Amino acid sequence: MAGRHFLQIPGPTPVPDRLQRAMHRQMEDHRSATFPALTRSILSRLPQVVHQTKGEAFVFPATGSAMWEAALVNTLNPGSRLLAPRFGQFSHLFIQTARNLGHHVDVIEEPWGEAADPAKIEAALAADTAHEIQGVLLVHNETATGVTSDVAAVRAAMDRAKHPALLYVDGVSSIASLDFRFDAWGVDCAITGSQKGFMLPAGLGILYVSEKALARVDSCTMPRAYFDLRAMRTNNAQGYFPSTPALSLLYGLDEALTMLLDEGMDQVVARHHRLATGVRAAVRAWGLHECARRPEIASDSLTAVVVPEGIDARTVIDLAFTRYDIALGSGLSEVAGKVFRIGHLGDMNALTLAGALAGVEMALADAGVLVTLGSGVGAALQHWRVGGNA
Amino acid sequence: MAGRHFLQIPGPTPVPDRLQRAMHRQMEDHRSATFPALTRSILSRLPQVVHQTKGEAFVFPATGSAMWEAALVNTLNPGSRLLAPRFGQFSHLFIQTARNLGHHVDVIEEPWGEAADPAKIEAALAADTAHEIQGVLLVHNETATGVTSDVAAVRAAMDRAKHPALLYVDGVSSIASLDFRFDAWGVDCAITGSQKGFMLPAGLGILYVSEKALARVDSCTMPRAYFDLRAMRTNNAQGYFPSTPALSLLYGLDEALTMLLDEGMDQVVARHHRLATGVRAAVRAWGLHECARRPEIASDSLTAVVVPEGIDARTVIDLAFTRYDIALGSGLSEVAGKVFRIGHLGDMNALTLAGALAGVEMALADAGVLVTLGSGVGAALQHWRVGGNA
């Protein structure tokens, strides 16, 4: 097809030309005397993205989901007990990963479309008077439903329960897009990948670890090798990596950090909010609603749209892809066929989203949903127009 | 600014990633035994873009406007008399080029927004009973006003006048976007560049020459060097070029030809027509009108939009650029401040144009034009929706 493809899934996100250029590098000796400059440029700036001032950040040749494992195998002994709310496919998979690694997870079930309930977490922790629960697993932004949980409130709940469990936060579709306060929220492990807010191809897993969690690494008895933070820390301290680093992606990450920090994290977050507000206005203009059950939990990085009864969301997605060259995210598991998802994170702006909304409108109409063409775009533009009511 | 820039000027047009990749080549010996394969792949396929089966096509390291000169210096003796309608900035510059080279040009003035008038050309040629006029200069698609002239009708007029003048056609913003029938229209020299329908950076001038025009090259007495087709033909015949070719652009051109011919020129033309129809619907939905005075001459490769009295089109363009990261073409010379131009040629699709129209709507509103946000996009989508009324 002619013209630019619209990649509007919630990750991978479009890679800006500037990062494509940065990644176009010849290889070099990753053990040379000059290599540590790159390592340090990355590791010293990664924390700023999540307002981390203590602890460390790590980068692995891997994906975000590998960081679930990296977080767990370095800080928990085998057969630990964990607590986790489940309200979407990614909170489900985080729990499954913990179980696959041999841990026991107490699951707090929430309806898909809801967020984590701090009160229930508080109650569960308060009931654990023996402090058997070693950690709380929380997906900050549930990519399956477009729901953002309140990490600060979960931390407050943990504090109220006076419980020492570690707080593991999946920030795959939030970090570098939504506000993330590593220190202030008392996060112990934060997990993400390169292909969302960092605007790169997949291939790098990024892990933020608190001092409290780092203190457990050396004594942790979990068998581990590739994800062992001990080797990583020893090497990183000298500016190196324990195995051959994914060099092209590292150069991309270094430049992505420059882009993000030059824009300023507050501005990045504000831009995502502004863009999301317009998308939600479009959804309402179409007479539809988000999968997120309450406005205050609707995600600023993606919107899962519920299709009317009798319409299969997969038809909308197929028509959008084959007729209008736009990729939308599909509904996963419980919401398969019921929702389609519009990613609006990463290197994104209003005009690209306007084009994307136009594509959604046409695909909805083609699928038999009664929408007035231009209605959603027009509603979004009200928010995006400078001096508009955004 | 975050997100993709919308480049909606009528050239240069966005370079697709596939062509960026093709151009990313190391240099090579342009005199090697293997080099002619590239030359031949390009020169054998360039004619198909304009349905040329006789004569030759040439590529120079230069721009489209250099091809005005290349056409004239190879086929006209010094001080020739020429005939040319003038109805926009580029027909003006074509005439100026001929005059700068020492030729005398009889100008048929038309209002900007009008097309060439075949009847007037016929009359002028019929009046030239001595056949002093050596050539007719015609801009197929006037990029300044978004007007397409009827080359076939001009050729018919020349034939009716039984006049032997050569027909020089500027196809800079038409070739590879609009239907162009080199043989059928009896074109003698057709002129274009790499940065519009060919979707490449500027840097290549492309010249199509008929057998009739080629027959004049050897005896032409015009002083010339760089643009001398004699050296070019001698070298091309062996698969080489007389000076070092612009290799990266040539590799891009070779791949652009594959893209265009794989899509099929009829489909390329139909796509441009479909996209243009939507843009014109948007203009009407905004309550505005095109610079083109009649619907049948409105260009399918760009639309020049007239702003209401009291509004400076430059303000619209500035606001679009600084607030919404979209580049629009400005009005040139006579229509400066009165029109802005939307390019919709090259590697373009409906969703990109929907985003562009959204940007125009916001900029118009910001500039004080009363437009309903979403109205233009909605009107365009009516045409772009598959199964819609396009």
Place this chain on the structure above:
Amino acid sequence: MAGRHFLQIPGPTPVPDRLQRAMHRQMEDHRSATFPALTRSILSRLPQVVHQTKGEAFVFPATGSAMWEAALVNTLNPGSRLLAPRFGQFSHLFIQTARNLGHHVDVIEEPWGEAADPAKIEAALAADTAHEIQGVLLVHNETATGVTSDVAAVRAAMDRAKHPALLYVDGVSSIASLDFRFDAWGVDCAITGSQKGFMLPAGLGILYVSEKALARVDSCTMPRAYFDLRAMRTNNAQGYFPSTPALSLLYGLDEALTMLLDEGMDQVVARHHRLATGVRAAVRAWGLHECARRPEIASDSLTAVVVPEGIDARTVIDLAFTRYDIALGSGLSEVAGKVFRIGHLGDMNALTLAGALAGVEMALADAGVLVTLGSGVGAALQHWRVGGNA
């Protein structure tokens, strides 16, 4: 520094422009209907590189060393007993990885510079009449010393001992460079990465698994998540991956396979042998010798050169890097300071190696080693000259 850097470490290897172009891709939906074509193109051709006709090949966003873990966690129950010869840093690390994962490894120590001794392996296995040993860990090409072990002979030894242990072969610096016969050698797991023979940046781990080893995956009780082949197989069967794939590297791998298979694996292997022969001739011309103790075990993918007594190999490497812009591999662990390593694998040819040898000669001279400038290059050229005595 001006001019091209000479990257002569044994991996990462220089990335050819063709692969750089292939990796320069926009992202796409890895769950789309069109995505499986890429997955299948890769997974169907990877086996041809190692002459594998049964079993499966897998690709992870990870590195080669991660594949040590992937191989072990999918086929061995916790606390298994393994057998491994150790004769260099990478055989050491393979053993360490197994131990870190909780296995017991019987180590057969060999001097660094020697290869695996099939007779000792046979003896150890024969002594294990209870068949407690679950697997043999073998590094095919020890990157630390430039020594290639005879996998076929090890397999023959295992067969003679009638021992059912699985054969795990690290082919990181051999696969896609040296002859590797997965089926014929009865390999059960073969391990490599993208940054050596595959000529790509690091970031992909590649794992070949036999039917025998695959039969163990489902019942294997080892806790695992990211490297779990169950999820990978389920997804691969549909043309997808369980987590977001490293798309740019996958496009690179697809093109690398085309390059390798178009050249032909036999020709790739012959080219590496021819180049290595020249390098070894250079070493002898300098009056030095390889770390490999016997000519028949000298590696065709890299050469570790022993410096004379009183010279620190690190000085040679430093001078080469800072003065002549060539990166050589350093000696690791036991051979630190005693050897430097010349990588001659991947996208390599005679003239590049001639330049590299020139750089080594100058650095050796600068470090105080008495070498006649040009002597090594000249000796190598005797082998590389077409019609020469190679």
Place this chain on the structure above:
Amino acid sequence: MAGRHFLQIPGPTPVPDRLQRAMHRQMEDHRSATFPALTRSILSRLPQVVHQTKGEAFVFPATGSAMWEAALVNTLNPGSRLLAPRFGQFSHLFIQTARNLGHHVDVIEEPWGEAADPAKIEAALAADTAHEIQGVLLVHNETATGVTSDVAAVRAAMDRAKHPALLYVDGVSSIASLDFRFDAWGVDCAITGSQKGFMLPAGLGILYVSEKALARVDSCTMPRAYFDLRAMRTNNAQGYFPSTPALSLLYGLDEALTMLLDEGMDQVVARHHRLATGVRAAVRAWGLHECARRPEIASDSLTAVVVPEGIDARTVIDLAFTRYDIALGSGLSEVAGKVFRIGHLGDMNALTLAGALAGVEMALADAGVLVTLGSGVGAALQHWRVGGNA
């Protein structure tokens, strides 16, 4: 063929990755408010490459040979009389260009392999007491023979003759590689292209013009259009170009200027000298000699090597290309078959040249020339070794 191609023709030269990255840009509006920053960055720094402090520098989408024309058509009236020494193919073509444009050229013939003779130029100018001669055409570095003429001596000769003729210098294979003193040498027009010392693909013509020559532009009566400096100056003054600029190449040129000026022109010149000295030592070690008849005129940017009687240089070149993947320059016109040329300009270093010399040695041997393999490389390394006798 596997491995990196050795491009050792005297232009185009290898494009460093850094410039490939710089050229990988999306298009933009070349009339935007932000565009002039690029124009100014280039035009303000181009003069530093030739130590020009007065006059102006210009960049055209064209090649170096187009700049011959650009220089002549802007500063000479039709039918002017010129003086030019001829001693190679490019001095011949410069003269032919002038003649094709209608000028009369008094040619001073020198044997190919010789340089311009200032005494003869002085004599010719002194004899022109009427000052009919309007300009002297001089090729600084004759790319066909590898001979550098002494521009300062020619200027001195002109001054001694007290002749007002303009001095036109072709610096295609010297500028940005060899020392070039625009002001000090009293050059009026200096001509080059992007594909040699500037390390870019061909496609940009670069022209330096003195104040004295600029003073002629407005009154010059030569018909001209594309190369008219009047339009260029008017546009450049505002930061723009009269036609669409070759944007990707301009971004490359901007970065090339940064590379050159960061290295420092004196260091660039010294590096070329050092590399050339080694190549000439290799030629002598092979028992051959340069086409340049005297050591003091041997070029530092390329070496034309004379093959022994009975050997066809084309055979050497063919064998080098097909067997060893190295491109050498062929002999042109008078020296066809008698010489091959080794380019050593641009982004070049010692190890690349060592590899190239190795390729030449093998091709020479294959062609039947008695050379000791390694002899030339070894001789060159004597000069290139740090602390050696360079």
